[in-house]
Amino acid sequence: MSIAAAVRLRTTRLSLSGDELAMRAGVVVLALVLLVIVGLPLWSLLAKGFEDRDGRFVGLANYLAYFSTPALFDSALNSFHVAAATTLIVVPLAFFFAYALTRTVLPARWLFQGISLIPIFAPSLLPGLALVYLFGNQGFFKGLLGGPIYGFDGILIAQVFYCFPHATLILVTALATADARLYEAADALGASKIRVFFTVTLPGAKYGLISAALVVFTLVITDFGIAKVIGGNFNVLATDVYKQVIGQQNFSMGAVVGMVLLAPAALAFVVDRLVQRKQVALLTARAVPLIPRPKLGRDAFFIAFCTLVSVGILAILGMAAWGSLIKYWPYNLSLTLDNYDFAKVDANGWDSYFNSLEMAAGAALFGTALMFVGAWLNEKTRDFFLMRGIVQLLAFLPMAVPGLVLGLGYIFFFNAPGNPLNFLYATMAILVINAVAHFYTVGHLTATTALKQIDPEFESVSASLKVPVWRTFARVIVPICLPAILDIAIYLFVNAMTTVSSVIFLYAPDTKLASVAALNIEEAGQTAAAAALCIVIVVTSASVKALHVLSDRFLLGQLQAWRRR
Amino acid sequence: MTNSHLEVRNLSKRFGDFIALGDISLDVAEGEFVCFLGPSGCGKTTLLRAIAGLEPQSSGTIRQKGRDVSALPPAKRDFGIVFQSYALFPNLTVTDNVGYGLVSRRRKRAEIVRRVDELLALVGLPDSGPKYPAQLSGGQQQRVALARALATSPGLLLLDEPLSALDARVRLRLRHEIKALQRRLGVTTIMVTHDQEEALTMADRIVVMNAGAIEQVGTPQEIYRRPATAFVADFVGSMNFLSGKLAAADRVRVNGHEFSCPLQDGLAPGTAVRLCIRPEDVRVRDLPSDVVNRVTVEVAELDFVGAFCRATLRIANAADVAVTADFSSNLIRDLGIEPGRQLDVALPPDRLRVFAA
Numbered sequence: 075m076s077i078a079a080a081v082r083l084r085t086t087r088l089s090l091s092g093d094e095l096a097m098r099a100g101v102v103v104l105a106l107v108l109l110v111i112v113g114l115p116l117w118s119l120l121a122k123g124f125e126d127r128d129g130r131f132v133g134l135a136n137y138l139a140y141f142s143t144p145a146l147f148d149s150a151l152n153s154f155h156v157a158a159a160t161t162l163i164v165v166p167l168a169f170f171f172a173y174a175l176t177r178t179v180l181p182a183r184w185l186f187q188g189i190s191l192i193p194i195f196a197p198s199l200l201p202g203l204a205l206v207y208l209f210g211n212q213g214f215f216k217g218l219l220g221g222p223i224y225g226f227d228g229i230l231i232a233q234v235f236y237c238f239p240h241a242t243l244i245l246v247t248a249l250a251t252a253d254a255r256l257y258e259a260a261d262a263l264g265a266s267k268i269r270v271f272f273t274v275t276l277p278g279a280k281y282g283l284i285s286a287a288l289v290v291f292t293l294v295i296t297d298f299g300i301a302k303v304i305g306g307n308f309n310v311l312a313t314d315v316y317k318q319v320i321g322q323q324n325f326s327m328g329a330v331v332g333m334v335l336l337a338p339a340a341l342a343f344v345v346d347r348l349v350q351r352k353q354v355a356l357l358t359a360r361a362v363p364l365i366p367r368p369k370l371g372r373d374a375f376f377i378a379f380c381t382l383v384s385v386g387i388l389a390i391l392g393m394a395a396w397g398s399l400i401k402y403w404p405y406n407l408s409l410t411l412d413n414y415d416f417a418k419v420d421a422n423g424w425d426s427y428f429n430s431l432e433m434a435a436g437a438a439l440f441g442t443a444l445m446f447v448g449a450w451l452n453e454k455t456r457d458f459f460l461m462r463g464i465v466q467l468l469a470f471l472p473m474a475v476p477g478l479v480l481g482l483g484y485i486f487f488f489n490a491p492g493n494p495l496n497f498l499y500a501t502m503a504i505l506v507i508n509a510v511a512h513f514y515t516v517g518h519l520t521a522t523t524a525l526k527q528i529d530p531e532f533e534s535v536s537a538s539l540k541v542p543v544w545r546t547f548a549r550v551i552v553p554i555c556l557p558a559i560l561d562i563a564i565y566l567f568v569n570a571m572t573t574v575s576s577v578i579f580l581y582a583p584d585t586k587l588a589s590v591a592a593l594n595i596e597e598a599g600q601t602a603a604a605a606a607l608c609i610v611i612v613v614t615s616a617s618v619k620a621l622h623v624l625s626d627r628f629l630l631g632q633l634q635a636w637r638r639r
Numbered sequence: 640m641t642n643s644h645l646e647v648r649n650l651s652k653r654f655g656d657f658i659a660l661g662d663i664s665l666d667v668a669e670g671e672f673v674c675f676l677g678p679s680g681c682g683k684t685t686l687l688r689a690i691a692g693l694e695p696q697s698s699g700t701i702r703q704k705g706r707d708v709s710a711l712p713p714a715k716r717d718f719g720i721v722f723q724s725y726a727l728f729p730n731l732t733v734t735d736n737v738g739y740g741l742v743s744r745r746r747k748r749a750e751i752v753r754r755v756d757e758l759l760a761l762v763g764l765p766d767s768g769p770k771y772p773a774q775l776s777g778g779q780q781q782r783v784a785l786a787r788a789l790a791t792s793p794g795l796l797l798l799d800e801p802l803s804a805l806d807a808r809v810r811l812r813l814r815h816e817i818k819a820l821q822r823r824l825g826v827t828t829i830m831v832t833h834d835q836e837e838a839l840t841m842a843d844r845i846v847v848m849n850a851g852a853i854e855q856v857g858t859p860q861e862i863y864r865r866p867a868t869a870f871v872a873d874f875v876g877s878m879n880f881l882s883g884k885l886a887a888a889d890r891v892r893v894n895g896h897e898f899s900c901p902l903q904d905g906l907a908p909g910t911a912v913r914l915c916i917r918p919e920d921v922r923v924r925d926l927p928s929d930v931v932n933r934v935t936v937e938v939a940e941l942d943f944v945g946a947f948c949r950a951t952l953r954i955a956n957a958a959d960v961a962v963t964a965d966f967s968s969n970l971i972r973d974l975g976i977e978p979g980r981q982l983d984v985a986l987p988p989d990r991l992r993v994f995a996a
Binding site for chain 1: 691692693695710711712713714715716718719720722724726728729730731732739740742771772773787788790791793797
């Protein structure tokens with residue numbers, strides 16, 4: 075018998091230890107949870123698009139109706155238009171800003187980096203509100219603009235503000251990983267600075283640029299708050315979904331628009347994954363990190379550039395803050411805190427803010443636990459490929475799904491009369507679940523990345539020492555991954571605090587959230603109070619982030635002495 | 640084998656169409672130190688991981704102390720393991736690392752402390768208990784990893800390239816320490832290495848592997864002196880390979896010269912063969928007049944290697960046949976050896992090996 079034939083004879087399967095059985099059970103439970111909070115809601119949405127108002131199957135009728143309604147189809151074009159324009163502006167802007175942060179000698183780098191992050195802590199309607207103050211019908215600089223700010227221009231400016239930090243973060247990462255030896259080699263070969271830029275710097279950041287462009291494009295297409303506040307009669311896909319569902323109660327058409335909204339986001343996601351797969355590690359272990367050296371002309375230029383961008387960001391934030399403190403815009407500019415008495419403009423008063431805190435804390439707590447334990451189970455369970463593949467797929471899905479679309483799916487799924495989970499509908503729990511599901515991918519990826527950096531032999535050692543896996547998880551894995559775990563928790567908290575789109579369909583009167591309340595207040599014409607609420611959200615999420623940075627620097631240093639060499 | 644600790648029978652492992660291990664059978668005796676030696680990709684680590692249960696074999700059986708462990712998960716087998724990366728838990732002190740496997744066995748606290756102290760003393764790090772791994776040098780970390788693997792007194796110690804991440808000096812010292820420790824504890828040990836010197840100095844027996852198969856199993860002396868295959872001859876130590884033909888059962892013809900060699904049973908006269916001799920076995924000094932396999936050579940090159948010189952010798956009348964030989968500095972001085980000089984050398988028959996080409 076040849077060796078090959080003997081090998082083909084049979085394959086040994088190891089019997090499962092109790093630990094491994096438990097882990098497999100955990101993976102199955104995780105798959106079921108993700109199916110319920112991601113898979114089935116999306117399925118319900120998909121199905122809804124093929125039904126009429128009474129729930130009868132009508133095939134493609136809704137889609138035909140959609141594409142033959144010029145007003146609806148125009149929104150798709152509008153969305154595409156404004157997303158493309160924003161991408162074209164934000165990506166170069168963010169690239170130069172990231173270049174300044176990573177490749178030049180910039181004084182107070184941390185300050186510029188901090189300022190560039192501010193928009194992340196704001197609900198997307200904040201820049202909209204600031205623009206209303208600046209250029210709106212009663213704005214300061216109304217005359218400066220040729221026409222009204224409401225519409226394409228307004229959305230574009232606000233989106234640039236809103237998307238800037240997302241692109242900058244990606245590009246800083248892309249540019250931070252540079253091998254100094256490549257630059258030394260280029261210098262030694264006598265290449266000009268311009269040529270070095272185009273042959274070394276730009277190719278090195280290529281994948282970052284593509285990724286940043288796709289992220290920005292998707293953010294704009296799927297954002298709801300900005301278009302709502304400053305879009306005027308300029309309809310986009312996201313506002314159409316809202317109008318169909320909330321305005322006309324046409325759920326089927328809402329589902330169709332949702333699917334149309336899903337298409338570009340999903341496409342961008344797939345392209346991004348394909349591109350990322352092509353990227354190989356540019357920075358080998360032997361690379362020498364590039365440390366920028368002072369160069370007067372270049373540094374001065376980038377200091378000016380960064381100052382300008384920072385002033386722009388601060389101006390928008392400052393305008394919103396100032397507007398929130400003004401008695402009666404634009405007639406009585408004296409300062410007051412009256413606008414912060416939300417009970418005057420909204421029955422919920424400050425309750426919506428506390429709801430937001432509760433929801434964000436809940437999402438951070440339960441979400442982090444689920445994402446980290448889930449990522450660990452999926453990473454460390456042996457074999458069991460099919461189930462782990464399903465988990466991986468479901469964990470990646472939310473990234474491709476706009477919040478509005480997921481929220482819509484939640485209505486259809488959880489509000490279905492036959493669903494045993496129906497009791498969750500209109501509770502705080504469903505808001506938390508929705509937030510966890512919506513932001514699942516980033517948390518899962520962060521956890522997976524952190525886990526992959528851990529020596530894979532830890533599990534082998536533990537097994538040889540007969541130590542149960544859960545013990546190694548608690549004593550070794552969690553402490554090592556603590557920074558990543560905190561990152562996930564903060565990410566969830568900040569995003570849950572600021573999100574509008576994923577929760578707009580899901581709140582009940584007593585679970586209304588601050589971001590939604592701000593939107594409603596603005597709709598009622600109380601711009602100052604809406605701005606005040608947005609500022610409260612910014613201050614909250616930025617403070618939490620600041621606490622995180624401080625704790626990372628000091629607390630972790632104390633608790634985790636082992637990290638020091 | 641009566642006192643066999645580990646019996647591997649017909650073990651195979653494939654990844655898709657690639658055969659990583661083909662039909663491996665092997666016995667390891669109780670208390671023995673065995674090295675798996677081979678180039679990267681030869682399957683030595685795969686074999687070790689199959690024995691540990693970390694990467695199950697495709698087929699075949701593994702018995703440990705008579706117990707069939709072939710299908711058992713790692714946690715149910717009896718072994719301690721040390722990796723090249725040390726795999727120390729960075730957030731735990733040295734004490735906690737070493738005691739890691741003891742705590743879950745519900746031993747008493749005082750007992751654990753005593754055992755950890757004992758182990759740290761054993762590996763020569765009695766005062767490092769409160770330190771974290773990052774505060775230790777690579778060699779110290781590897782000793783801690785060794786102490787941790789030995790803490791639970793496993794019946795089998797597996798070492799996966801434990802020394803390759805260390806620098807040369809530390810490596811030499813740890814070789815001796817590990818070997819001495821293993822002898823003292825009498826624990827059956829399998830070490831994977833690609834470093835032949837490591838295998839030769841540490842192992843009781845060496846298993847030379849190549850392309851998923853075992854080439855030879857033997858003591859270091861056997862492996863070095865009587866390599867069973869051309870691969871082993873080439874991989875372990877330096878070796879001259881001279882192409883020729885078998886003229887008779889004990890004679891090889893190389894480019895007009897005939898050499899007498901050990902009797903070749905398995906090869907028919909006329910077979911193309913390779914005649915092998917190690918550089919240090921080429922004789923120059925005090926050749927008797929009737930010495931066998933005398934040949935006149937010209938010194939073509941002389942490379943200074945430190946303790947000795949490696950000479951490239953070209954056989955007179957057959958300039959394309961080159962033999963390298965190691966000459967001590969004394970020899971070079973005494974005989975006035977320099978490039979271009981002619982001299983007579985002998986290839987002692989008992990040092991010659993013949994392999995089919």
